[in-house]
Amino acid sequence: MNPYVLIAEDEESLVELLEYNLRAAGFRVDTVLDGGEVMNRLDEELPDILLLDWMLPNVSGLEVCRQIRRKVEFRNLPVVMLTARGAEEDRIRGLDAGADDYVPKPFSINELIARLRAVLRRVRPILADQRIVHGSIELDLTAHKVMREGEAVHLGPTEFRLLRHFMEHPGRVLSRAQLLDAVWGRDAEVEERTVDVHIRRLRKAVNAGDAPDVIRTVRSAGYAFEPPRAEG
Incomplete structure (x- = not known):
């Protein structure tokens, strides 16, 4: 991006x-x-x-x-x-x-x-960096890989772009419309509920096991990325 x-x-x-x-x-x-x-x-x-x-x-x-x-x-x-x-x-x-x-x-x-x-x-x-790191999550832009607590997280292309946008704007509440513009493009003919589908997939992959949920749902507003603490 x-x-x-x-x-x-x-x-x-x-x-x-x-x-x-x-x-x-x-x-x-x-x-x-x-x-x-x-x-x-x-x-x-x-x-x-x-x-x-x-x-x-x-x-x-x-x-x-x-x-x-x-x-x-x-x-x-x-x-x-x-x-x-x-x-x-x-x-x-x-x-x-x-x-x-x-x-x-x-x-x-x-x-x-x-x-x-x-x-x-x-x-x-x-x-200006090729990696984005927040707590225990590391996103490598060059290798197109995501790690959480040292374990690989397997994401599809859309989920990768979603996570990248979230990690570039930690703590900021992003509406579905804003996410559509940033991840799919302003001219994409995609319904806002599509965002929810990909958020669920992203959560399932990034929050595998007992890991705390890093995507916060803000009722009537959208979603926010809450950086996890690094373990150890």
Whole structure:
């Protein structure tokens, strides 16, 4: 699962350039053209990183960044601000508003990609690693293997993707719609109850024997991954 970047930018030619190059660099990309739509899109699916233009219609990128940092569920979202306002005082305002990095226009696309990756490594190191470990569960992205307490856990492809998404967002309650978008894809024609079927399969495999259940059901909301403690 490639890192998901949401681009908030209203200059269409720049959006096309960013989309093409970021996809070529291995990112999953989505865009919004209006500052007022950013928060709605975050509610639908939280990206791994937000590339945010300062001069957006309706709501400025600076105000969007402030709103993000005020909301608990978005507070740790990495934000890279992209803007033509390159003066030192503007950079300070952007960083004070909560941006993790500040890239003035015009910019080198290669440098921008490098800075996005640097922020991800610093803020979301899981995305830069080939293993995800929480307590006694280890997921190896390269070998496509899962271990719990040293024992192999055999998962189908969908259950593997589900567990990966859960482990990348520990403790966060994820709705069925969010899981469908992240694991099956936004355009997939799959019913939400399909999620429940695969959750049951995932639980059966990961919680074999007397192992505590690591998938918590949150009534009327969805599911959350609760990392198990490492034994020993």
